[in-house]
Amino acid sequence: MTRQNRVTFIAVLLIVFFCAGQVLAAPIEIHWWHAMRGARGEVVDNIVKVFNDSQTEFKVIATCKGEYDEVVNAGIAALRAKKQPHILQAFEVGTQTMMLSGAIYPVYQLMKDKGYNIDWSTYLQPVLSYYMDADGNLMSMPFNSSTPVMYYNVTLFEKAGIPLLSKTDPVTWDEMGEITAKLIKSGVAGGMVTAWQSWTQVENYSAMHNLEFASKSNGYEGLDCELKINNEKQINHIARLKSWMDDKRFFYGGQKYQGPKSEFIAQNAGIYIDSISGIANLKKSIKDFKWDIAPLPVESWMKEPQNSIIGGASLWVFKGYKDKDYEGVAAFMNHLARTDMQILWHKETGYFPITINAYEQLKADGYYEEFPYQEVGVKQLTRRNPTKISRGLRLGYFIQIRNIINEELELVWNGSKTPKQAMDDAAARSNVKLREFEKTYKQ
Numbered sequence: 510m511t512r513q514n515r516v517t518f519i520a521v522l523l524i525v526f527f528c529a530g531q532v533l534a535a536p537i538e539i540h541w542w543h544a545m546r547g548a549r550g551e552v553v554d555n556i557v558k559v560f561n562d563s564q565t566e567f568k569v570i571a572t573c574k575g576e577y578d579e580v581v582n583a584g585i586a587a588l589r590a591k592k593q594p595h596i597l598q599a600f601e602v603g604t605q606t607m608m609l610s611g612a613i614y615p616v617y618q619l620m621k622d623k624g625y626n627i628d629w630s631t632y633l634q635p636v637l638s639y640y641m642d643a644d645g646n647l648m649s650m651p652f653n654s655s656t657p658v659m660y661y662n663v664t665l666f667e668k669a670g671i672p673l674l675s676k677t678d679p680v681t682w683d684e685m686g687e688i689t690a691k692l693i694k695s696g697v698a699g700g701m702v703t704a705w706q707s708w709t710q711v712e713n714y715s716a717m718h719n720l721e722f723a724s725k726s727n728g729y730e731g732l733d734c735e736l737k738i739n740n741e742k743q744i745n746h747i748a749r750l751k752s753w754m755d756d757k758r759f760f761y762g763g764q765k766y767q768g769p770k771s772e773f774i775a776q777n778a779g780i781y782i783d784s785i786s787g788i789a790n791l792k793k794s795i796k797d798f799k800w801d802i803a804p805l806p807v808e809s810w811m812k813e814p815q816n817s818i819i820g821g822a823s824l825w826v827f828k829g830y831k832d833k834d835y836e837g838v839a840a841f842m843n844h845l846a847r848t849d850m851q852i853l854w855h856k857e858t859g860y861f862p863i864t865i866n867a868y869e870q871l872k873a874d875g876y877y878e879e880f881p882y883q884e885v886g887v888k889q890l891t892r893r894n895p896t897k898i899s900r901g902l903r904l905g906y907f908i909q910i911r912n913i914i915n916e917e918l919e920l921v922w923n924g925s926k927t928p929k930q931a932m933d934d935a936a937a938r939s940n941v942k943l944r945e946f947e948k949t950y951k952q
């Protein structure tokens with residue numbers, strides 16, 4: 510070999526070693542599919558960046574796959590094709606489906622296996638209990654936990670001479686009738702609008718009034734449960750909303766999930782019921798009027814309203830990866846629960862701080878004195894110990910069931926069905942889904 514060839518050979522060898530080194534040192538990618546768009550998505554990217562910058566072994570790649578139901582469907586389809594992500598964000602209605610899928614690495618087990626000795630009692634218990642199995646084991650990591658609240662336009666309230674609302678004591682639905690009438694009388698186009706109509710006007714309405722949504726403790730005590738939403742009180746509530754449509758005290762915006770948020774932003778409605786996570790977008794979008802938050806209304810006969818129930822989503826870890834990958838997944842879960850990350854998440858989005866440490870830190874920093882509206886949701890969620898009925902909902906095929914309830918409510922709003930007929934039909938159609946689920950998953 511000539512000297513020149515020897516030099517070339519050594520140079521090629523060095524390049525090969527360099528490239529191999531690069532490959533060997535490349536971080537392990539951890540894929541996370543989620544549904545956080547807009548302002549919430551920006552915070553997700555920020556939290557992921559902090560994790561990725563903090564170490565070199567793992568790289569979390571967070572991808573928004575669409576709306577909540579689209580993310581769950583994408584996850585299930587990917588699972589069938591053996592191309593599932595490590596982490597899937599599933600909204601709360603997907604809990605039973607994920608839990609019984611057989612494809613999940615339970616979070617309590619993952620954290621234990623990877624050496625994280627977590628004291629789960631330091632987490633917000635109403636949130637945690639939603640995602641526990643019958644033995645009290647945590648199956649998925651709570652991440653973006655929410656509850657519905659009532660946003661109202663302070664500027665329009667003042668103009669209409671309506672007293673501002675308490676942040677702890679809910680108004681009654683009778684008072685809501687009077688308030689929305691005053692808004693209309695003062696020249697506002699509409700009284701109230703609501704997002705997530707099943708979640709806010711049926712699921713949470715049931716919980717706060719301690720009415721069964723489904724038998725067997727809302728499904729927690731058996732797959733052989735049935736929907737109970739066609740009770741007199743629930744039907745009367747829907748009938749009242751329908752009657753308010755005549756003078757626009759209530760109107761339906763016709764959007765599948767987020768509802769007519771734009772009507773509130775455009776000041777065409779003085780009141781907007783939605784998740785506390787609406788805070789992120791409202792903060793960004795509203796510049797020309799003052800708004801505030803109050804707890805959801807309750808019936809005058811409900812002297813001690815129950816807690817509302819959670820919404821939002823949790824993070825499910827799929828099986829099927831190498832042991833080393835799960836080290837990264839566990840490290841990332843641990844990162845998400847860090848006090849500083851939880852404080853950032855809560856401040857920017859409105860979602861609950863899921864650890865008691867983060868909540869206590871916010872209180873100690875005087876954050877809620879400056880921004881009292883940020884605490885309305887957590888106070889409503891924790892105002893009373895949950896009963897078996899207000900703990901939450903654990904139903905199979907709940908995504909389809911929620912769609913059924915939405916469809917039937919739309920038939921009320923457009924005058925095609927009476928509230929009773931719609932709620933009877935919603936229960937009957939949902940029960941068919943529950944029986945299908947029971948047949949598929951009963952051991």
Ligand SMILES: O=P(O)(O)OC[C@H](O)CO
Nearest residue numbers: 600601655784786820821
């Ligand atoms: O807007 P989110 O994320 O609080 O979710 C609201 C509902 O709970 C989704 O099921």
